[in-house]
Amino acid sequence: MLLNNKKALGFQQIRSLRPDLNASDMSQHVSIIDTQSLKGEVDILYNRRVRDSAKEAKNLAAAEIKTVAGESPTQQDAKGKILEYAWHLKKRGQAESTIRNRTKALNRLIKKGADLADPDSVETILATEPLTAATKTMYVESYRSFTGAFNIKWIPVKVRYEPKQPFIPLESEIDQLIAACGKRTATFLQVLKDTGARAGEACRLKWTDINAENCTISINNPEKGSRSRTVKVSAKTIAMLNALPKKYGEHIFNPCQCSLQNSFHGTRNKLAVTLQNPRFRQIHFHTMRHFKATMEYKRTRDILHVQRLLGHRSLQNTEIYTHLIEFESDExxxxxxxxxxxxxxxxxxxxxxxxxxxxxxxxxxxx
Structure with a gap:
């Protein structure tokens, strides 16, 4: 589509400059223009023989990269580098959400005037722009990873950032949200609520990971270095899964969570307005993981059980949930x-x- 649009623009430009040329001559001129001006994009997007996973990685980055009239060659080259960077992350097993968030952060740095090839330029943006500590931390982490991928020497700037405590919604709010969503999105949310899995882990669930007889779901594609695990779920969750059509072959859900996310955000925001409850806007896919961990610790007061449930390798990652519960008594x-x-x-x-x-x-x- 990109090439076709630019080729049409090339015909218009040549016709205005050389009205004497016929269609055949103009095609030759357009071919020359394509070869010269689009070489970088063609090399990156079309001429590489890569696996399907490479295309997925590039699509994630391309979703954040839109060609804007008047962009400098430096900006266009930087966006090409971001596509390469996305593929670099994909090859190293980074989660889809990680690739999307980092490429988005890098593109925002470019829009603010940063030159990704010049660390001093990036540091100027970080020092002068009115950024929150959380946003600045994300920019620093994304650029640190980017410079590492392309062997650019940079010592990351220090950011003082204390993460906020996770938002834990009421179970009634989660159930209202699930009831308001479409069939597949509702089932996806129910799986997240019951298993505490990350969204990316749930997207990769296969029909063979479901044991309807024992009411268990196996997380066999863990993210962020977590452990595989098998989680007991409710009969309601199994029934909702069995009611889904097998639309994605061996997978239960679309392995790319973008469509589910868009549907979820739309429903969530409408529900916040309808019920006049702004708390709904604070609910994300990952909120379900926080909810499950918190409720399990409240029920068992066993931090090791919660660690196994979440697949954490380090107990330190699990300990945050011990601070989210106030036990009413020790009776x-x-x-x-x-x-x-x-x-x-x-x-x-x-x-x-x-x-x-x-x-x-x-x-x-x-x-």
Missing amino acids: YGSAAAETVEEAKKLIESGFEYVCDMQDVKLFRKRK
Whole structure:
């Protein structure tokens, strides 16, 4: 489409300058123009033999890159570099969301006047623009990764940034949002709520990862270096999954989460207006992961259980959820089981085993 549009523009320009040329002569002139002015774009976008994953990476970056009339050659070259950078991230297994966020940050730096080939230019933007600490941190991290990919020497500037505590919505708000969404988006949200998986992990779920008999979902394509895991889910989640048509072959959802995200954002924003509840606007796909982790820690007070649920390799990443819960009391209810069946029922009701005493098993549950 890009080449066709520029070729049409080339015909118009040549016709205005050389009305004496016939169509054949003009085609030759346009071919020359294409070869000279579009060489960089053709090399990057069309002449490389790459796998499908390369095309996905470039599409992510291209979504953020739009040719603007009047752009300098330096700006156009920088955007070509961003396409190469996106493919570099894809080859190294970076998540789709990471590629999108970093290319978006780099494009914003360009729009603010930064030259990505000149670290001093970028530092000037970081020092003079009215940026929040969170935004500046994202710019620094994105440019640090970019300079590393192209062997550009740069010592990242220091940014004082204290991340905000995750927003934890009410379960009723999540359920209202799920009910308002379309069938596939609602199922996607329900899976996120029940498993605590990242959006990218859920997008890569396959039908073979679902065990309807045991009500479990296996996360076999973890992101960010996390561990694979199998999570127990509700019968409701399994029923919603089974009701979906097999539209994406072996995958349950579209592996590219953009379409789901767009649908979700539209529904979420409308619901915030309809119910006059601005809290809905603070709900994102990743909010479901925070919700699941927080509720699991509240239920079990077992940080190791939450770590396994989320797939974290480091307990430090999980400890944030211990600060999001205020326990109302340390009082427990107790129960005893004399048989295996009684013990199973207590465990299914949320009781945890304590010890054996006088030939019975003692359990407890927080009030």
